[in-house]
Ligand SMILES: CC(=O)SCCNC(=O)CCNC(=O)[C@H](O)C(C)(C)COP(=O)(O)OP(=O)(O)OC[C@H]1O[C@@H](n2cnc3c(N)ncnc32)[C@H](O)[C@@H]1OP(=O)(O)O
């Protein structure tokens with residue numbers, strides 16, 4: 209591990225020198241203009257953050273350090289005999305900026321396995337919550353309870369030099385990633401499997417062991433988890449979970465606090481919770497039709513009813529993407545290979561053919577195409593993980609890889625407290641009528 213940590217610091221020193229140069233030579237260059245509409249409408253299109261781990265193209269989708277999802281599926285190391293990438297490899301790529309070889313990924317898997325111990329008070333804290341608590345609430349609570357283990361918080365309290373922040377953040381990030389599958393699996397087994405818990409298997413890879421602790425030994429499910437944990441890991445810096453983690457981290461809150469904050473955002477239905485909403489929506493449609501497989505006409509009618517009721521069609525649309533999400537496509541390919549005849553998956557594919565033209569008709573939806581959440585639930589149901597309220601926890605465990613790699617970069621680059629300017633609508637009225645000056649600060 210010392211090796212990866214050292215490598216990270218070397219890369220960071222190089223980038224720090226480059227950024228210093230950029231700021232010296234181009235610090236006052238303009239990167240864009242901000243309109244009044246952007247300020248009121250969720251800051252879409254404002255470039256205001258630096259996130260090293262991935263970059264989104266509205267039409268192509270996400271690239272992790274330059275690699276698209278199909279490229280990652282091909283190039284990242286796999287388990288012996290496996291076809292899907294090991295998510296540990298993606299973490300290495302996001303952190304170091306280079307594709308790891310199999311040996312480096314195996315080393316990282318071993319390190320994560322050795323760091324995965326979760327203290328008992330975390331389980332006791334989760335146990336204190338009523339059983340009907342949403343799994344995402346249990347998850348964020350569990351992560352907050354784990355904060356007792358933060359090395360960064362301890363070191364800060366002891367009074368370290370700011371040049372040393374990154375090293376403690378790095379250790380916390382790895383420890384937290386190592387521990388999350390255990391916390392998540394505990395929640396699953398407590399809520400849905402009569403509190404019958406399964407001990408970790410230190411010989412397995414990170415995602416394979418997660419599947420094992422959840423109670424799924426099928427190799428197909430383990431492959432799904434490897435793919436799932438890879439494709440959900442990061443989506444550049446402005447999405448709600450990544451931005452929140454970064455923002456909270458900018459106050460020098462440690463990795464546990466920052467990640468828990470990000471997870472409370474992932475738990476929203478317009479963000480990560482949409483994966484449970486998709487399955488809920490399909491099941492409700494089936495129920496309304498008396499069961500069975502709905503025809504495309506019936507799906508279209510249900511979509512129109514959803515819209516008429518003033519609701520969104522979950523799994524469709526995106527704040528930035530303007531084409532079918534490549535994460536949706538990757539899952540579709542997985543399904544075509546492993547479960548082409550699955551009834552629910554076939555409904556998901558019929559929904560894909562039906563929804564976009566209807567959303568397009570509305571004239572206001574900027575992206576009528578499916579996002580990652582439109583497909584994931586149906587795959588999980590196929591393998592028996594039917595408890596859809598748990599799905600966003602899986603998303604959260606994966607998202608840790610991206611947002612925690614980013615947090616390491618934030619600290620090693622010495623990123624400052626984030627604090628953009630806000631105004632009141634009264635100020636805006638004066639501004640648009642020329643009675644107030646725009647403030648650059
Ligand atoms: C991992 C992820 O976070 S991926 C996203 C997961 N979320 C979902 O799938 C929920 C459904 N989708 C949505 O609600 C939206 O598409 C979002 C939140 C993802 C993006 O929101 P925006 O960037 O505001 O989208 P956009 O600019 O296209 O919105 C314009 C209008 O179209 C509506 N719209 C967008 N997507 C949908 C949809 N799937 N169903 C119905 N209406 C939609 C918006 O609600 C908005 O309506 P309004 O003007 O009456 O308020």
Ligand SMILES: O=C([O-])CC(=O)C(=O)O
Nearest residue numbers: 442443446447448527528
């Ligand atoms: O990019 C976004 O805004 C939402 C998203 O798809 C993600 O975070 O994975």
